[in-house]
Amino acid sequence: MQETNLLYALALQHVPNIGDITAKRLIAHCGSPEAVLNERKQNLLKIDGVGHVMIKHLFNTNHLKAAEEELRFIYDNRIKLSYFQDAEYPEKLKQCIDAPIVLFETGSIQLKNRKIISIVGTRKITSSGTAFCEQLVEALAIYNPVVVSGFAYGTDITAHKAAIKHNLQTIGCLAHGLNQIYPKVHKKFMIPVEENGGFLTDFWSSDTFDRNNFLKRNRIIAGLSEATIVIESAEKGGSLVTADIANSYNRDVFAVPGRPTDVQSSGCNNLIKQHKAHMLTTPFDIPYILNWQIKDPVKPTIQKQLFVELNTDEKTIYNFLHSSGKQQLDIIALRCNIPIYKVASILLNMELKGVVRPLPGKLFEVV
Incomplete structure (x- = not known):
């Protein structure tokens, strides 16, 4: 244009x-x-x-x-701008009546002829929800899908990290301009996301930060993909709004069921009960219902080659966590004799390599 x-x-x-x-x-x-x-x-x-x-x-x-x-x-900031009538504007989003007339983009996003899924859910994701999300992305990696989410706490960042771990393209849809990042603690994931996909938004650099922006942002998450997957959600939440928007676009919605007493499953259970979502119990429900060409799951190797890509400090931390179990960041720094600021960066790299995972309370453990 x-x-x-x-x-x-x-x-x-x-x-x-x-x-x-x-x-x-x-x-x-x-x-x-x-x-x-x-x-x-x-x-x-x-x-x-x-x-x-x-x-x-x-x-x-x-x-x-x-x-x-x-x-x-x-x-000045080398941001890509897409007009809704341009050929490079995301094809699935272009089909949505309320899609942005102008979209801003950073990174190296490639969506043409790609399978695209959105993964959303609660910011207070449980350990079982985290495990399911990670297993889901790992199992679907053979289809090389693009993983879309909102770069927020909980389910969103879990999905982005899982995609990066398995070398999948991932897109963070932001509720603000590209001159800032929210939450600030996720700034450390910006480069990995841009190297494996990028960020999209329709908000200007001059737009003030507003919580209502998240609801507006959700139409992009739903519109970009052929299916929206809700991992966990309470009875009310932004991920349910995203699911409703996806339904309004005639896109498939999947929800992971939980026990009736699980607070973070009540939203998913209601989606299924109200026939607003397919019940998702195994990762391969998705290719079956979306009519993807069924592929045999990749068989896990008998022994994981843990140290092939680990440097000296990473090996030291891995050995310590392997022998002592889950530990807090400051204890890891003390026992491994590595400065705490350096440990934080090392743990992030190890997390992206899939050898450690974070837990509540600033704890870490080996995978």
């Missing part, structure tokens, strides 16, 4: 009271974002569903000024 049209598309996106659905309706009528902003007001009011309140702020020149600043930020 030409830079002029990108500028006007950004300006249109900046106008209050005009969402993506209305913006697309205006563009379809006028022919381009630039034509919309140069059209006579009385002509726009003839469009079905367009009223005075909706276009009240449309012709304010501040929108173009803001768009120029944002476009400068995009170029």
